[in-house]
Amino acid sequence: MPCPPLEVQLGIASLLGALDDRITLLRETNTTLEAIAQALFKSWFIDFDPVRAKAEGRQPEGAIQGCMSAAEGRMPKAAMDATTAALFPDSFEESELGLVPKGWSIGCVGDLANQKKGSVNPLASPEVLFEHYSLPAFDSDQAPVFELGQQIKSNKTPCQMRLCCCRSSIPTYRVYGCQLTMEPMLSAQQSFWLTRRRKVCPKS
Numbered sequence: 001m002p003c004p005p006l007e008v009q010l011g012i013a014s015l016l017g018a019l020d021d022r023i024t025l026l027r028e029t030n031t032t033l034e035a036i037a038q039a040l041f042k043s044w045f046i047d048f049d050p051v052r053a054k055a056e057g058r059q060p061e062g063a064i065q066g067c068m069s070a071a072e073g074r075m076p077k078a079a080m081d082a083t084t085a086a087l088f089p090d091s092f093e094e095s096e097l098g099l100v101p102k103g104w105s106i107g108c109v110g111d112l113a114n115q116k117k118g119s120v121n122p123l124a125s126p127e128v129l130f131e132h133y134s135l136p137a138f139d140s141d142q143a144p145v146f147e148l149g150q151q152i153k154s155n156k157t158p159c160q161m162r163l164c165c166c167r168s169s170i171p172t173y174r175v176y177g178c179q180l181t182m183e184p185m186l187s188a189q190q191s192f193w194l195t196r197r198r199k200v201c202p203k204s
Contacts, residue, residue, distance in 0.1 A: 040062075044088075048092075048100075048101055049061070050080060050085065050088040051088050051089055051090065051091075051092065051101045054085070054088060054089070054090035055090050055091055055092065059079050059080065059085070060079075060080040060084075060085045060088060061078065061079065061080055062078060062079070062080035062081065062084065088101065089101045089102040089103050089104070090102075109194070111197075112196060112197060113194040113195060113196050113197060114194070114195050114196075114197060115194060116194070116195055117157055118157055118158050119155045119156070119157065119158075119189065120155065120156055120157075120158045120186065121155050122147075122149035122150075122152035122155075122156060122186060123149055123150060123152070123153070124149070125149040126148060126149045126150035127148060127149065127150070128148065128149045129146055129147070129148055130146070130147055130148070130149060130152065130156075130185070130186045131144045131146055131185045131186070132144055132145050132146070132147050132152060132156070132185075132186050132187075133185065133186065133187040133188070134187075134188060135188050144185075152186070154189070155189060156186035156187060156188065156189060157186065157187045157188065157189055158185070158186060
């Protein structure tokens with residue numbers, strides 16, 4: 001079997017090595033960003049740190065994105081911007097769950113969103129390009145793939161919404177944060193899509 005010259009082989013190896021390094025870096029970045037999001041969610045909506053700070057007359061703190069050690073779980077802090085800080089109250093009130101930020105209510109996802117499902121056969125539109133939120137694609141890169149209908153061999157759930165929760169074979173959920181595109185969106189049949197109840201979230 002003919003082989004390219006050594007210089008070409010070295011160039012190819014160098015390029016592939018650079019791509020592998022880039023992929024590794026992006027995966028590490030995704031891990032760090034996910035850790036930041038989890039820490040921020042806990043700080044804001046479980047520990048209520050911004051509310052406690054305002055109740056004590058202090059300026060709430062916000063995360064400096066990208067500066068967290070995912071392994072250590074530490075997140076450097078800086079003063080929260082005024083617009084975000086204004087969204088948090090400065091006191092607590094009693095509830096059936098204990099103290100919660102004043103003005104906040106207790107409810108479930110069903111109070112805020114409607115669950116949507118459905119079924120479509122992509123093979124009926126073989127030349128249509130679909131934005132496909134498949135389970136393998138999500139588990140690989142947490143991103144959709146773009147496939148023609150003829151490449152998708154099973155029925156899927158049609159999507160026109162921004163948030164998808166997919167239940168796997170074990171009792172856990174994958175959550176897709178979706179952006180609307182020009183292509184029709186599909187997801188696995190295990191998925192359900194959430195649409196907000198407008199009377200609850202009029203400004204969203």
